[in-house]
Amino acid sequence: MASHSNSDRVTRLFGTLPGNVDVVALSPGETLRYFTGLKMHKSERPTLVFLFRDGSPVVVHPELEGDRIEESLPDAERYTYEDATDPVIAAQGAFERLTDERTIPEPIGAEFRSTRLLEREVFAPDGEEVVDVENAVAAVRSRKDDGEIERMRTAVEIIEGIFQDVFELIEPGMTEIDIETEIKKRVMESDADAYGVGIVTSGERTAHAHANTGSRAVEDGDLVMIDAGVIYEGYYSDITRTVAVGEPESELVEIYNVVQEAAAAARDCVEPGVEFQEIDRAARTVIEDAGYGEYFPHRVGHGLGLEGHEPPYLVEGNDGTLEPGHAVTVEPGIYVPGLGGVRIEDDVVVTEDGSAVLSTSSRDLRIL
Structure with missing residues (x-):
């Protein structure tokens, strides 16, 4: 799949939306970045980019963000405001100037998952109809192009290399925080933008599927579960490996083998349709x-x-189908309270005729 320009992506978005939605309002976040290239964080100062089915984007933004917006959206029409007073009221004033000069057709589309009430107060303060475009956005964003897949592949290669280095360091007496610190140090030294996700648990704490990395010290016979990823040029990796420090209990080995088989069965199912x-x-x-x-x-x-968790979700009840370009995690686990747990997670991309597993490190039980 070839890489798509921002204008191609916008065209695909409106091709997915109902015909009566001719404008979409986007606020700072990954969807805005995906469709426009504009990278901004949410703040108390509203910024809204209006994408039109026909025509160039229009931006309502604080004056101090002008350079950033000019760089990413040089052809956009801009309505600025100063935030020396209440920024929401100021942004509403800028939007009113916009609507005085051109018609904004209703209904306006917006992604409910990322659009705050704060932004809605700017473009729909009187209860104007707003349509959730979440599904249309997800349909477009979830089909990764070649450039996106290569960024994800690199992100996977970086975190897998770091895992292999850190495995060599783990020994009894190290705390979970010690282990995660070693991972973070190596992320900072790598080509990654940032550390993306991270959980390190050990011993009985591996029975918590999601937990904060803690201060527990690793003991002989423990399992250590590391769930981590990096962000590379905006794109995430997310993998989990569970290793043993010394010989683990026989039931933990049994659990590991079951999870390994379950992960393989799930990966083998990933293909179009x-x-x-x-x-x-x-x-x-x-x-x-x-x-x-x-x-x-x-x-x-x-x-x-562009996010560590985004659609599609591989869960009972979701009868949508995999399509080429979908990138997903496959991460079954077993977590037995008082004993421990195992998770094996891989990153997989759907191809035209099957799938490609981006993560290649061994899934066999590694005893350190």
Whole structure:
């Protein structure tokens, strides 16, 4: 799949939307960055970019952001405001100047997941109709092009290399925080933009599927679960490996083997036309048949890209289908309270005739 320009992406977006939605309001966030190249964080000063089915973008923004917006959207019409007073009221004034000069057709589309009430107070203060464009945005963003996939592949290569280095350092007495610190140090020394996601647990704490990295010290016989990723040129990696420090209990080895089989079964299902929920079912069947069904409490995976978690979601009830360009995680796990847990997570891209697993490090139980 070739790379797409921002204008191509906007065209695809409106091709997915109902015909009565001719304008979409985007606020700072990853969707705005995806469609315009404009990278901004949300603040108390509203910024809104209006994309039109026909015509160039229009931006309402604080005056102090002018240089940034000019660089990314040189052809956009801009309505600025000073924020020496209440920035929302000032932004409303700028929007009123916009509507005095041109018609903004209703309904306005907006992504409810990322648009705050603060922004809605600017462009729809009197209850004007606003349509959620979440599904249309997800349909476009989830189909990664070649350039996006290559960025993700590089992000995976970076974190896998860091994992291999850090595995060599883990020993009894190190704390979970010590281990994560070693990961973060190497991320800072790498080509990555930033550390993306991160959880390190050990021993009985591996039974917590999601937990904060803690101060527990690793002991001989522990499992250590590391879930981490980096951001490279805006795109995430997200992988999990579970290793043993010394010989683990036999049931932990059994659990590991079941998760390894479940992960392989799920990865093998990833191909165009397969329902999202079927990937979850493939892993869950293996885990349930082994008697651990009650200890697999989460979906098997999620989309990956400009965000660490984004559509599509591989979960029971989601009967949408995988398409070429979808990038997802596959991450079954078993978590037994009082004993420990195992998760194996890989990043997978759907291709025209199957799938490509971006993460290549061994999934066999590694005993350090």
